[in-house]
Amino acid sequence: MIEIRDLKKTYTIKGSKEKVNALRGIDITVNDREMVAIQGRSGAGKSTLLNIIGLIESYDDGEYMLNGIDVSTLSDGKAAKLRNQRIGFVLQDYSLLEKYNVKTNVMLPLLFDKLSSREIDEKVNRALEAVNIDDLSHRKVAHLSGGQKQRVAIARAIVNDPSFILADEPTGALDTKTSGEIMELFRSLNDEGKTIIIITHDPIVADQCKRKIEISDGRIVSPEQVEK
Amino acid sequence: MKKYLLLTWMRLRKNFVEHKLIMTFYCAGTIICNRIFVEVFSSVPDLYEQYLEQRTSWAAELLLLKLLEATLIYAICFCGCAYLYKCVFDLNREQNVILSMLGASKRKVITICLLETSILTISGNLLADLSAVFFYRLDILAYIVILVSVVLLSALTTLPFFIPYIRKPILDSYRNFRDLE
Numbered sequence: 001m002i003e004i005r006d007l008k009k010t011y012t013i014k015g016s017k018e019k020v021n022a023l024r025g026i027d028i029t030v031n032d033r034e035m036v037a038i039q040g041r042s043g044a045g046k047s048t049l050l051n052i053i054g055l056i057e058s059y060d061d062g063e064y065m066l067n068g069i070d071v072s073t074l075s076d077g078k079a080a081k082l083r084n085q086r087i088g089f090v091l092q093d094y095s096l097l098e099k100y101n102v103k104t105n106v107m108l109p110l111l112f113d114k115l116s117s118r119e120i121d122e123k124v125n126r127a128l129e130a131v132n133i134d135d136l137s138h139r140k141v142a143h144l145s146g147g148q149k150q151r152v153a154i155a156r157a158i159v160n161d162p163s164f165i166l167a168d169e170p171t172g173a174l175d176t177k178t179s180g181e182i183m184e185l186f187r188s189l190n191d192e193g194k195t196i197i198i199i200t201h202d203p204i205v206a207d208q209c210k211r212k213i214e215i216s217d218g219r220i221v222s223p224e225q226v227e228k
Numbered sequence: 229m230k231k232y233l234l235l236t237w238m239r240l241r242k243n244f245v246e247h248k249l250i251m252t253f254y255c256a257g258t259i260i261c262n263r264i265f266v267e268v269f270s271s272v273p274d275l276y277e278q279y280l281e282q283r284t285s286w287a288a289e290l291l292l293l294k295l296l297e298a299t300l301i302y303a304i305c306f307c308g309c310a311y312l313y314k315c316v317f318d319l320n321r322e323q324n325v326i327l328s329m330l331g332a333s334k335r336k337v338i339t340i341c342l343l344e345t346s347i348l349t350i351s352g353n354l355l356a357d358l359s360a361v362f363f364y365r366l367d368i369l370a371y372i373v374i375l376v377s378v379v380l381l382s383a384l385t386t387l388p389f390f391i392p393y394i395r396k397p398i399l400d401s402y403r404n405f406r407d408l409e
Contacts (some may be wrong), residue, residue, distance in 0.1 A: 054329075056328070056329060076333050076334050076335070077333045077335065079333075079335035080328070080334075080336070081331065081333075083329070083330075083331045084330065084331020084332075085331070089329050089330075095326050095329065096240065096326075097323070097326070099239070099242055099245055100238065100242075104238070108326075108327075108330050109330040109331055111231040111234065111235060111296070112231075112332055112336065114329045153299060156330070161329075217277050223385070228240070
């Protein structure tokens with residue numbers, strides 16, 4: 001469960017002393033097994049929020065509890081471990097190592113854990129099967145289509161069996177048909193019990209989530225909608 | 229350790245494939261640094277011995293000049309290495325961000341960066357010294373001395389890593405996830 005209260009984040013623009021208030025007091029609660037869309041225009045603060053939820057960025061003020069743990073008390077190592085085991089990321093540009101094959105990319109999060117080669121192989125194969133690309137395991141990522149790359153990114157995100165999947169514009173670089181397939185994949189992962197948070201500016205993508213939250217200028221502008 | 233080495237190997241391969249020029253400069257720079265450093269410093273013991281025998285101001289000046297020359301050359305090599313390190317770390321910025329996103333702590337990211345540069349500097353120095361053994365047909369004692377120099381020089385050329393200017397790109401890329409967007 002994610003509980004965020006009065007979260008604030010300010011950036012200082014490089015090369016000047018000008019400050020940007022990316023988040024100006026956000027309150028959000030995301031329950032387990034939810035599928036939530038966070039909508040907003042470019043620069044609204046949605047990616048900042050996702051990075052904070054994913055323990056990538058720190059915040060200046062407020063409270064963030066992840067599964068009952070006060071995130072501000074975590075050391076860098078503990079935050080990294082939590083990120084590795086509980087959170088999976090899916091990004092618009094896939095963030096894959098293009099020169100390597102699918103299997104190597106998917107196994108990356110497992111290299112930070114104490115697992116044997118056999119356990120790593122089993123987990124990778126399971127993740128690839130879950131996203132229906134087990135036949136591509138030895139193909140180089142650079143040779144895959146956009147939809148296939150996003151499936152690899154999703155496989156990498158779920159390989160450690162995390163509770164949360166955070167997706168930042170996951171269909172932003174895909175055509176309509178492939179977007180639909182990827183959203184279907186997210187829905188099935190949600191049905192299996194994963195909590196999914198999707199950042200998007202696309203209303204069609206947001207409509208496929210069970211709940212929508214709209215952000216503008218670092219604030220929530222629409223009340224959290226009732227779960228469908 | 230095996231997994232760290234695997235990650236380091238992946239990073240090295242990626243850098244050599246995608247950034248051939250800068251990586252070639254890096255390795256060539258290490259080899260040249262090694263040769264200049266060894267050449268300059270190798271004459272210092274003889275000059276010192278000469279000074280002890282003669283005790284003249286001329287011999288002292290000569291020794292001092294050689295030491296100054298060696299220091300200056302080391303300083304230039306050091307700055308060169310520092311700059312090249314920065315380039316290598318800049319190349320890895322995106323990969324550092326991906327690794328931290330996937331659960332690598334700051335310590336792990338820095339360890340991988342250090343392993344990468346250490347492998348590059350050690351192999352560069354080793355190559356330079358072994359080629360010297362081959363070309364000058366040195367005896368086994370010289371070979372041992374050279375191996376020790378490889379370790380010492382590699383340690384010396386890793387020093388720039390401890391300059392904040394060099395560490396900054398790694399830490400920046402770790403902290404600044406926005407670089408990826």
